[in-house]
Amino acid sequence: xxxxxxxxxxxKRVLICVGSGGVGKTTAAAxxxxxxxxxxxxxxxxxxxxxxxxxxxxxxxxxxNAETRVPATALEPLGIQPRAPLYAMMLDMKQTWDELIARxxxxxxxxxxxxxxxxxxxxxxxxxxxxxxxxxxxxxxRRSSNYELIxxxxxxxxxxxxxxxxxxxxxxxxxxxAAKFLLTPAxxxxxxxxxxxxxxxxxxxxxxxxxxxxxxxxxxxxLLAISSLNEGFRERARGVRQLLEDPNTGFVLxxxxxxxxxxxxxxxxxxxxxxxxxxxxxxxxxVHPMPTPSLWEDAATLTPxxxxxxxxxxxxxQVMAEQDHAGIAQLQAACPGVPIVQVPRFAxxxxxxxxxxxxxxxxxxxxxxx
Amino acid sequence: MAGLLDKRLWIVSGKGGVGKSTVAAxxxxxxxxxxxxxxxxEVNTQERVSRFLERPEAGPEIRLLEENLWAVNVRPQEAMRxxxxxxxxxxxxxxxxxxxxxxxxxxxxxxxxxxxxLLGKIMFHLQEKLPDGRWxxxxxxxxxxxxxHAISFLSVPQVLIQTVPPGPMAREAQKMRDLLVDPSVTAAxxxxxxxxxxxxxxxxxxxxxxxxxxxxxxxxxxxxSFPERFTGADLEALQGHPELLAVAQAHHDRATQAVLxxxxxxxxxxxxxxxxxxxxxPEFGRKAIEQVMEHLEPLVxxxx
Numbered sequence: 201x202x203x204x205x206x207x208x209x210x211x212k213r214v215l216i217c218v219g220s221g222g223v224g225k226t227t228a229a230a231x232x233x234x235x236x237x238x239x240x241x242x243x244x245x246x247x248x249x250x251x252x253x254x255x256x257x258x259x260x261x262x263x264x265n266a267e268t269r270v271p272a273t274a275l276e277p278l279g280i281q282p283r284a285p286l287y288a289m290m291l292d293m294k295q296t297w298d299e300l301i302a303r304x305x306x307x308x309x310x311x312x313x314x315x316x317x318x319x320x321x322x323x324x325x326x327x328x329x330x331x332x333x334x335x336x337x338x339x340x341x342r343r344s345s346n347y348e349l350i351x352x353x354x355x356x357x358x359x360x361x362x363x364x365x366x367x368x369x370x371x372x373x374x375x376x377x378a379a380k381f382l383l384t385p386a387x388x389x390x391x392x393x394x395x396x397x398x399x400x401x402x403x404x405x406x407x408x409x410x411x412x413x414x415x416x417x418x419x420x421x422x423l424l425a426i427s428s429l430n431e432g433f434r435e436r437a438r439g440v441r442q443l444l445e446d447p448n449t450g451f452v453l454x455x456x457x458x459x460x461x462x463x464x465x466x467x468x469x470x471x472x473x474x475x476x477x478x479x480x481x482x483x484x485x486x487v488h489p490m491p492t493p494s495l496w497e498d499a500a501t502l503t504p505x506x507x508x509x510x511x512x513x514x515x516x517x518q519v520m521a522e523q524d525h526a527g528i529a530q531l532q533a534a535c536p537g538v539p540i541v542q543v544p545r546f547a548x549x550x551x552x553x554x555x556x557x558x559x560x561x562x563x564x565x566x567x568x569x570x
Numbered sequence: 571m572a573g574l575l576d577k578r579l580w581i582v583s584g585k586g587g588v589g590k591s592t593v594a595a596x597x598x599x600x601x602x603x604x605x606x607x608x609x610x611x612e613v614n615t616q617e618r619v620s621r622f623l624e625r626p627e628a629g630p631e632i633r634l635l636e637e638n639l640w641a642v643n644v645r646p647q648e649a650m651r652x653x654x655x656x657x658x659x660x661x662x663x664x665x666x667x668x669x670x671x672x673x674x675x676x677x678x679x680x681x682x683x684x685x686x687x688l689l690g691k692i693m694f695h696l697q698e699k700l701p702d703g704r705w706x707x708x709x710x711x712x713x714x715x716x717x718x719h720a721i722s723f724l725s726v727p728q729v730l731i732q733t734v735p736p737g738p739m740a741r742e743a744q745k746m747r748d749l750l751v752d753p754s755v756t757a758a759x760x761x762x763x764x765x766x767x768x769x770x771x772x773x774x775x776x777x778x779x780x781x782x783x784x785x786x787x788x789x790x791x792x793x794x795s796f797p798e799r800f801t802g803a804d805l806e807a808l809q810g811h812p813e814l815l816a817v818a819q820a821h822h823d824r825a826t827q828a829v830l831x832x833x834x835x836x837x838x839x840x841x842x843x844x845x846x847x848x849x850x851x852p853e854f855g856r857k858a859i860e861q862v863m864e865h866l867e868p869l870v871x872x873x874x
Contacts, residue, residue, distance in 0.1 A: 220587070222587035222588075223587070251770075356718075406666065406668075407677075409658060460618070491817070495814060495817065502814075503807075506807060510808075510818060513799065513817055514817065516850045519852060
């Protein structure tokens with residue numbers, strides 16, 4: 201019984217794994233790319249801050265946006281010959297921002313921007329800037345490379361909104377005609393407009409109370425420098441948007457069976473729908489299996505003290521399995537019509553290539569849970 | 571070992587999904603029961619603490635949950651307004667300055683301003699006094715954001731001191747920093763699970779708080795620990811029952827993992843680690859929080 205992820209791996213050109221932090225997004229992304237390459241499509245998985253052992257298992261050691269081919273030796277334990285190459289990379293946020301500025305700015309603008317301390321905050325601290333830059337990188341990769349499939353892992357967002365809003369937020373931010381209009385005359389004169397009759401000046405003085413005049417002046421300089429890049433940014437953002445809405449792009453919404461993570465997933469799903477983006481599947485990771493009746497029967501044959509220990513453990517497993525089951529039912533009710541794929545909790549964390557492969561088997565439906 | 575009750579600001583952080591809010595709720599409840607006026611602050615997130623304690627949502631206004639216990643969800647918009655009014659003193663002035671499109675663009679761009687006002691509000695309540703001169707809140711429990719965000723959130727004062735020209739923002743930042751780094755006022759409690767990534771994140775958080783914020787880790791909580799149950803002899807005896815052996819082995823492995831995680835945390839943090847067992851309650855509410863609270867008793871009182 202194959203899941204909707206099987207045709208997606210065969211047909212989509214971009215898959216984006218989204219979800220809260222700590223639900224196993226990176227693992228899901230790597231497992232999907234691995235499977236696609238095994239089935240014959242050249243694939244790239246673009247990860248963000250993967251666990252060290254996971255990175256090692258993919259032969260990933262180089263940071264900083266280098267796409268590296270996963271070596272045959274790393275895939276040996278699987279005992280299969282992938283029919284197409286698999287590539288992996290770790291996204292470096294700061295470097296990606298710098299590259300972007302280098303692309304859209306003239307050389308003298310570039311220096312001015314890169315050395316400005318407000319740029320530092322844009323590239324690292326502005327809410328949504330990580331999300332924006334990961335989308336931007338995806339678009340760049342999709343435009344300039346020949347992988348048949350790119351699977352993107354995304355930053356752990358505190359708020360689902362950040363992710364879809366980010367491009368708009370960053371753009372909106374850069375699109376500061378109002379700032380230009382109000383600031384340019386004053387800046388050209390070398391000071392902020394302080395005339396009482398100039399509403400802008402009045403506002404600026406109020407703000408200066410808050411920040412100090414010097415900082416405002418420096419910020420204005422930066423905004424003017426960056427606003428000249430607007431057109432370049434805007435064009436790219438349109439490209440990103442189109443890519444996200446493209447029928448060859450799909451989202452995989454990853455969650456864990458925790459009630460809180462589920463709430464976040466439901467919210468995420470709503471957002472994606474509102475943005476007309478296709479959710480290929482929900483993936484619920486680390487689901488606890490329900491102990492089978494035969495286990496209970498078997499336990500009843502043990503000596504009393506062992507029986508007590510085993511039965512207590514089975515009872516605990518049952519509670520966890522019931523919790524997960526109830527959570528998944530709620531998730532299904534909240535996202536009607538969206539397929540849910542379950543991946544069971546393995547005895548050990550998924551960090552090696554064999555466990556990745558096994559995860560992939562559940563994702564496409566070779567094996568199923570529950 | 572001093573207990574948390576000797577400190578006034580308890581900062582709880584760790585990797586996403588490790589149970590920070592659970593621990594924050596349990597600690598706040600315990601502080602309130604010790605007769606301390608306690609405020610639990612969540613930072614711009616979906617509220618959890620009030621729900622865990624089975625009380626109505628607090629929202630952005632400080633609200634009494636029960637005797638000695640208040641809660642608030644600190645959100646940027648309201649915090650900005652409070653701060654803006656403090657600086658500008660007049661509502662109309664605030665509106666003119668802060669509520670036009672141009673200013674919004676500027677404000678959004680001022681590095682760390684949002685974090686500054688969020689943290690600022692919490693620090694303001696830490697110093698707030700009642701008319702009779704006592705603290706308005708004896709204890710403030712901060713349910714801080716997850717690792718990466720927590721580091722940038724708590725380093726804001728330090729960063730601003732280093733980057734912002736002298737002025738109102740820099741002065742505020744200096745005041746906050748002094749409180750954060752004072753070990754007689756502030757204690758950081760790091761929460762982890764007995765798994766590789768959460769433990770590593772706790773270590774990373776510990777190093778970053780030490781180096782960037784000069785904030786020392788007071789203790790760690792190892793949440794959802796599995797207690798040891800199956801001995802080697804048990805596993806031996808189950809050889810003839812392969813399926814049950816797998817169940818017992820999995821439990822045994824998780825218990826072993828908890829021991830290893832505890833050791834790794836203790837060695838690297840040079841701080842005590844308090845295990846909280848995984849609870850098997852169908853509903854995670856007040857009862858569960860009270861159970862967690864009992865396990866954290868030595869952390870709160872400092873008793874061995």
